Amino acid sequence: xxxxxxxxxxxxxxxxxxxxxxxxxxxxxxxxxxxxxxxxxxxxxxxxxxxxxxxxxxxxxxxxxxxxxxxxxxxxxxxxxxxxxxxxxxxxxxxxxxxxxxxxxxxxxxxxxxxxxxxxxxxxxxxxxxxxxxxxxxxxxxxxxxxxxxxxxxxxxxxxxxxxxxxxxxxxxxxxxxxxxxxxxxxxxxxxxxxxxxxx
Amino acid sequence: xxxxxxxxxxxxxxxxxxxxxxxxxxxxxxxxxxxxxxxxxxxxxxxxxxxxxxxxxxxxxxxxxxxxxxxxxxxxxxxxxxxxxxxxxxxxxxxxxxxxxxxxxxxxxxxxxxxxxxxxxxxxxxxxxxxxxxxxxxxxxxxxxxxxxxxxxxxxxxxxxxxxxxxxxxxxxxxxxxxxxxxxxxxxxxxxxxxxxxxxxxxxxxxxxxxxxxxxxxxxxxxxxxxxxxxxxxxxxxxxxxxxxxxxxxxxxxxxxxxxxxxxxxxxxxxxxxxxxxxxxxxxxxxxxxxxxxxxxxxxxxxxxxxxxxxxxxxxxxxxxxxxxxxxxxxxxxxxxxxxxxxxxxxxxxxxxxxxxxxxxxxxxxxxxxxxxxxxxxxxxxxxxxxxxxxxxxxxxxxxxxxxxxxxxxxxxxxxxxxxxxxxxxxxxxxxxxxxxxxxxxxxxxxxxxxxxxxxxxxxxxxxxxxxxxxxxxxxxxxxxxxxxxxxxxxxxxxxxxxxxxxxxxxxxxxxxxx
Numbered sequence: 001x002x003x004x005x006x007x008x009x010x011x012x013x014x015x016x017x018x019x020x021x022x023x024x025x026x027x028x029x030x031x032x033x034x035x036x037x038x039x040x041x042x043x044x045x046x047x048x049x050x051x052x053x054x055x056x057x058x059x060x061x062x063x064x065x066x067x068x069x070x071x072x073x074x075x076x077x078x079x080x081x082x083x084x085x086x087x088x089x090x091x092x093x094x095x096x097x098x099x100x101x102x103x104x105x106x107x108x109x110x111x112x113x114x115x116x117x118x119x120x121x122x123x124x125x126x127x128x129x130x131x132x133x134x135x136x137x138x139x140x141x142x143x144x145x146x147x148x149x150x151x152x153x154x155x156x157x158x159x160x161x162x163x164x165x166x167x168x169x170x171x172x173x174x175x176x177x178x179x180x181x182x183x184x185x186x187x188x189x190x191x192x193x194x195x196x197x198x199x200x
Numbered sequence: 201x202x203x204x205x206x207x208x209x210x211x212x213x214x215x216x217x218x219x220x221x222x223x224x225x226x227x228x229x230x231x232x233x234x235x236x237x238x239x240x241x242x243x244x245x246x247x248x249x250x251x252x253x254x255x256x257x258x259x260x261x262x263x264x265x266x267x268x269x270x271x272x273x274x275x276x277x278x279x280x281x282x283x284x285x286x287x288x289x290x291x292x293x294x295x296x297x298x299x300x301x302x303x304x305x306x307x308x309x310x311x312x313x314x315x316x317x318x319x320x321x322x323x324x325x326x327x328x329x330x331x332x333x334x335x336x337x338x339x340x341x342x343x344x345x346x347x348x349x350x351x352x353x354x355x356x357x358x359x360x361x362x363x364x365x366x367x368x369x370x371x372x373x374x375x376x377x378x379x380x381x382x383x384x385x386x387x388x389x390x391x392x393x394x395x396x397x398x399x400x401x402x403x404x405x406x407x408x409x410x411x412x413x414x415x416x417x418x419x420x421x422x423x424x425x426x427x428x429x430x431x432x433x434x435x436x437x438x439x440x441x442x443x444x445x446x447x448x449x450x451x452x453x454x455x456x457x458x459x460x461x462x463x464x465x466x467x468x469x470x471x472x473x474x475x476x477x478x479x480x481x482x483x484x485x486x487x488x489x490x491x492x493x494x495x496x497x498x499x500x501x502x503x504x505x506x507x508x509x510x511x512x513x514x515x516x517x518x519x520x521x522x523x524x525x526x527x528x529x530x531x532x533x534x535x536x537x538x539x540x541x542x543x544x545x546x547x548x549x550x551x552x553x554x555x556x557x558x559x560x561x562x563x564x565x566x567x568x569x570x571x572x573x574x575x576x577x578x579x580x581x582x583x584x585x586x587x588x589x590x591x592x593x594x595x596x597x598x599x600x601x602x603x604x605x606x607x608x609x610x611x612x613x614x615x616x617x618x619x620x621x622x623x624x625x626x627x628x629x630x631x632x633x634x635x636x637x638x639x640x641x642x643x644x645x646x647x648x649x650x651x652x653x654x655x656x657x658x659x660x661x662x663x664x665x666x667x668x669x670x671x672x673x674x675x676x677x678x679x680x681x682x683x684x685x686x687x688x689x690x691x692x693x694x695x696x697x698x699x700x701x702x703x704x705x706x707x708x709x710x711x712x713x714x715x
Contacts, residue, residue, distance in 0.1 A: 110410070118407035121389030121400065142271040144210070146337040149325060152222060153341045156318035159229070160348035163311050 012052055018045040032078055040071045057131045211269030214261065214276035217254040217284060218324050224250035225317035232310025240309045244299045244659070247313055251292040251320075255285050265691070272393045273331040279691035280328035282530060282684065283457035286537060287327065290450035291320040293541040296663035297548050298442035300656030304552060305353055305440065312352060316446065319345035323454035330461060332381045332392040339377070339422075342454055343370050346447060350439040362438025369431045370421065377418025383411035384466060394465035404469055412467055416477055419462065422455030423511050426484035436504030441551065444500060445544035448507045449537050456514065456533060460526070464693045471521070471694070478519045483613060485512030490617040494624050499547050499557040502624065503540075506583060509621055510536060516614055517598050520605035527682075527689040528601040532594040534681060535674055539582040539591055542667030546576035549660055554643040564640035565632040568647040575668045577629045582671045584625035585618050593675035 001009075022041040029035050043066040050059035090096070128134045139147045207213070224247055231239040231246075258281050261267075267276045295313060302309045322341030329335045347370060351363025385392060387407050388400035401408060420428040436444045463474050489509030496502035514536075517529030549572055550565070551557045566573045582591035595618060602611040652661045674681060689695055 114406045114410050118387065118405045119402065120386055120407075121402070123390045125390075142273065142331075143333055145215075145270040145273040145325075146331075146334040149321075149334070149337050149341060152318060152321060153337065153344065156315055156341070156345055156348070159311055159314055160344070163308070163315075163348065164351065164354060 008052060012049070015045045015048045015052070019049070033075075036071065036074050036078055039074065040067050043067045043071060054127045055131060057135060210271075211267050211276075214267050214269040214328075215274060215325075216257045216261070217288065218321055220250055220254040220257065221288070221317055221321050221324070224254075225314050225321070228310055228317070229314045232308070232314075237308075240299075240303070243310060243313065244295055244656075247295055247317065248292055248659075251288050251295070255288050255292075258285055273334045274325070274328045275330050276328055277691040278688040279460070280457070282688035283327035283453055284324040286453045286534060287320060287323040287450045290446060290453065290537055290541065291316060293537075293545075293663055293667065294442050294446040294450070296659040297445065297541075297545045298440075299659050300552060300654075301440060301442055301548055302352075303656050307352060312349070315345050315348050315352075316443075319349065319446065320450065323450055326454045327457040327461075329458075330394045330465060332385060332394070332397075335458065335462070336374075336378060336381060339418075339458070340374065342451060343374060343422075346370075346443075346451060349443040349446070350435055352443065353440055356438070358438035359440070360438075362435045366431050366435045373418050373421035373428065376414050380411045380414025380418065383407055383414065387411065394462065397466050398468055401466075401469060408467075408470060409473065412470055412474055413477070415462060415466075416474065416481075419455055419459045420481060423452050423459065424508055425478075425481040425511060425515065426488050426508065427481070429485070429488075429508050432508060433501050433504045436507075437498060437501050441500065441544060441548045441557075444503075445541055445548075448503070448544075449540050452507070452511060453533055453537070456518070456529070459518065460692060468693070475519045475521060478515055479607075479610065482512045482515035482519060482610060485509060485515065486613055486617040487512075490620045490624075494620065496624075497559055499550075499559050499562075499628070502559065502628075503543060503547070506621060506624070507540070509617060510540075510583070512617070513595065513598055513614055516602045516607065516610050519610070520602050520607050521694060522601065522605045523689055523692075523695045524597075524601035525605060526692050526695060527685045528594070528597040530685045530688055531678075531681060532598055534685070535582075535590040535594040535671075538667050538670040538674060539579045539589075542575060542579035542664065542671055543583065545660060545664045545667060546572055546579065549664065550576075553648055554646070556643050558643075559628055559631060561641045561643040562628060562631045564635040564637060564644050565647075566635075567637055567640065568644055569650055571650075571664070573632045575664050577632065578668050579671055580625040580628055584622040586622070588672070588675065590671050590674035590678075593678055 019042055022038045022045065025038040026035045026042065029038070043062060047059040047062040047067075050056075050062060228239075228243045228247055231243050261276055262278065262281055265277050265281075268274070269276060294316060298312065298316070299309065302312050319342050322338050322343075322345060325338035326335065326342060329338050347363055347367045350366050351359055353359040384397055387402075387405070388397040391397045391400050417428065421431075424432045435447070439447070467474055485508050489505050489507070489512055493502050493505035493509065496505060514529050514532055517525040517527075517532065519525075547557060550562065553569075554561065578589060582589035585592045585595040595614075599611045599614055602614070652658055
């Protein structure tokens with residue numbers, strides 16, 4: 001084993017260990033701020049794994065989007081909510097955690113067995129040296145349609161985010177539309193409320 | 201290279217219907233932006249006309265089938281055209297019934313339609329996608345639009361709960377589906393197109409089975425087959441009713457389109473296994489959906505469980521894997537579109553006029569609103585499978601196809617659960633029709649004067665009448681529909697390439713109905 005392979009192997013195990021430990025921390029720690037920061041650690045380690053696979057662009061995108069946007073957003077959300085609330089332990093919590101652990105370990109065992117047993121087909125193509133160009137060529141040739149559809153998806157997500165976040169003017173004094181005045185333009189989103197109806 | 205030759209090389213004409221829908225959603229969005237709420241007077245009708253136009257452009261495409269476009273990302277064969285038409289039609293029906301509803305809840309109609317049309321585009325693309333990346337992007341377009349629509353009445357806590365549940369379960373199932381797809385990519389040595397994957401897959405391995413199970417888990421979430429149905433009742437209860445209509449028809453049709461294409465194209469070597477899995481799903485869906493529906497008191501919740509049961513019936517046609525099986529499945533989906541949209545139109549009308557959807561509140565409706573009573577009765581009886589209506593012929597065809605293929609257990613179970621379903625559908629009809637005037641519910645006693653002239657009521661009336669006519673006549677005048685379905689079904693790869701192998705493969709299945 002020459003020096004380059006040795007370095008790669010050591011780096012791989014270091015990064016993989018970091019991913020696993022940080023991910024376990026995300027799930028198991030009780031403090032949500034620690035979990036959020038550890039999640040950033042998971043994303044960073046995964047981007048290191050991408051570099052090991054010669055995927056430099058994906059690695060940069062991973063840091064930019066997941067660490068820079070998603071994780072920061074999560075931290076913002078935690079800080080804005082800023083609610084200190086002690087968890088009241090659910091009575092049968094250990095049972096549930098034990099069940100979750102058994103299921104997770106079972107899936108892990110199954111996937112490990114599957115990965116080791118399956119005869120994987122290895123790609124014979126030489127690794128590309130210029131991944132940005134390759135990705136760009138794919139985007140504008142055989143992945144053109146998904147690429148364009150993603151723009152529609154993002155537009156819709158943008159509109160949806162605005163709809164959800166917008167502050168509604170709750171009570172409009174008069175309905176602008178409609179020939180007849182609809183009397184109950186109550187709280188807009190309550191077309192029918194069985195409970196309220198029975199209270200009347 | 202200029203634009204025309206480029207479009208010609210890509211075969212871009214095949215996505216003309218989807219392009220029309222995308223342009224429509226942009227126009228609706230811009231009109232809403234410029235004109236404000238004044239635009240609500242014409243944009244819904246524009247969207248309806250455009251969806252009709254999109255369906256009309258599929259007619260010339262129907263005559264030049266099997267065009268693979270965009271380097272194999274998308275295929276525009278009869279099967280995909282059938283499903284794309286179905287999804288566009290369901291969006292059209294949904295817009296008809298949503299104008300008044302959205303206006304009455306005080307939310308913005310333009311944005312509602314924009315998101316709904318995006319969901320339609322996603323569904324239509326799923327119907328013709330045969331490439332992993334594209335399938336996933338289209339699936340996410342449909343899913344994310346559905347989450348947003350579910351939470352559209354954002355001041356209602358039920359809607360919030362439904363949207364959150366749907367988002368969490370949906371994200372988990374998308375992740376599982378993606379993991380399955382990535383396994384396929386790895387197993388085939390780096391192919392993303394389904395036919396190439398099927399060719400490159402070597403012998404049956406554990407990895408292939410795991411990929412199959414994960415992909416089926418993702419698809420079953422969309423069609424809400426039983427172990428993956430937990431979101432359905434809460435989402436159906438909390439989402440705005442037009443959205444529920446779209447989810448139960450359009451989204452479900454997209455799920456079935458994906459199931460047919462993905463499983464038959466990518467997994468021909470493990471046909472026995474996926475037919476077995478879907479047999480189990482069908483059995484569980486039929487039993488649980490129909491039995492739990494008996495106990496419901498809310499109309500929307502009852503329709504939720506009934507739609508789970510109906511998906512179970514459709515799966516009978518899918519698991520037998522014969523030409524008649526697939527044809528009956530498509531025919532039932534088409535009929536189901538009319539009767540379910542009709543039922544939801546009636547539920548919306550009733551809840552708009554009385555503000556409730558409790559089944560007990562329907563008591564004595566016949567005295568006050570005969571048209572609504574007639575429409576709802578016909579649609580529910582058709583869903584149950586009462587003879588002269590369309591649902592009866594759909595079910596007969598499904599059961600006949602299943603019986604011919606030898607799936608006796610499944611067909612007997614289907615018959616038994618249909619009888620159960622007739623009970624809870626007839627309960628509603630009885631509630632509306634048989635009650636004496638003094639037994640009327642408070643909601644019906646205070647029933648407002650029936651008037652169709654106010655804003656957005658005319659489309660509801662049109663939708664109601666059209667779906668009821670289609671439900672009543674589609675069974676009797678079914679010949680054109682049968683021709684449509686029988687042409688479309690020839691494009692299912694299993695039917696086209698290896699009919700004999702399938703019959704042999706089916707024989708080796710264990711007798712269904714036991715597990």
